[in-house]
Amino acid sequence: EPEVTQTPSHQVTQMGQEVILRCVPISNHLYFYWYRQILGQKVEFLVSFYNNEISEKSEIFDDQFSVERPDGSNFTLKIRSTKLEDSAMYFCASSEAWQASSYEQYFGPGTRLTVT
Amino acid sequence: AQSVSQHNHHVILSEAASLELGCNYSYGGTVNLFWYVQYPGQHLQLLLKYFSGDPLVKGIKGFEAEFIKSKFSFNLRKPSVQWSDTAEYFCAVNKTGTASKLTFGTGTRLQVTL
Numbered sequence: 643e644p645e646v647t648q649t650p651s652h653q654v655t656q657m658g659q660e661v662i663l664r665c666v667p668i669s670n671h672l673y674f675y676w677y678r679q680i681l682g683q684k685v686e687f688l689v690s691f692y693n694n695e696i697s698e699k700s701e702i703f704d705d706q707f708s709v710e711r712p713d714g715s716n717f718t719l720k721i722r723s724t725k726l727e728d729s730a731m732y733f734c735a736s737s738e739a740w741q742a743s744s745y746e747q748y749f750g751p752g753t754r755l756t757v758t
Numbered sequence: 759a760q761s762v763s764q765h766n767h768h769v770i771l772s773e774a775a776s777l778e779l780g781c782n783y784s785y786g787g788t789v790n791l792f793w794y795v796q797y798p799g800q801h802l803q804l805l806l807k808y809f810s811g812d813p814l815v816k817g818i819k820g821f822e823a824e825f826i827k828s829k830f831s832f833n834l835r836k837p838s839v840q841w842s843d844t845a846e847y848f849c850a851v852n853k854t855g856t857a858s859k860l861t862f863g864t865g866t867r868l869q870v871t872l
Binding site: 646673675677683684685686687690698700733737738745746747748749750751752 | 790792794800801802803807809848850852857858859860861862863864
């Protein structure tokens with residue numbers, strides 16, 4: 643069964659450093675998402691992406707964050723200057739299409755980001 | 759703004775007991791409704807979903823949920839839990855007819871004892 647993959651599984655970085663989290667969505671999917679889950683809190687939406695542009699973003703997704711689909715298969719989340727409060731599990735998800743019969747979002751296993 | 763409430767934060771049940779996890783949502787429109795499960799060390803997996811039609815939906819592993827529009831609820835049920843159902847369960851909603859962002863509840867940790 644096709645699945646969303648994410649790398650790395652765990653990333654440790656120092657405050658102020660840039661990190662790039664990588665995701666490979668399911669191949670025929672067109673909509674891509676990033677969510678995060680701070681330890682002990684709910685899963686929160688960050689951003690959605692379609693047709694090479696952001697379609698929706700949350701208040702969390704400020705200028706420190708950016709997303710890109712550099713090569714038609716990877717979908718990346720960049721945090722330019724990490725803060726301690728960016729420590730969280732980051733989930734990538736993908737969905738087949740906006741008006742498909744199924745609106746299910748398929749989630750990857752997550753990247754645990756630890757900012758020290 | 760959308761919001762989802764899961765009232766049970768931690769539930770402990772013995773094997774073969776019946777399960778019901780509450781989920782209430784707030785949204786100014788019609789919604790798609792989902793239950794996701796996260797087994798220890800694994801990623802979020804879809805248990806079941808409601809888009810339209812029969813408000814009683816059946817999912818994988820014997821789970822079902824009932825959408826009660828008048829109560830803005832989508833409670834998850836299973837008649838007889840197994841030890842392997844130990845996991846965290848998340849209710850989520852998004853705007854009906856779309857694949858827009860999901861709004862999640864805080865999750866319910868289910869622990870099934872032998």
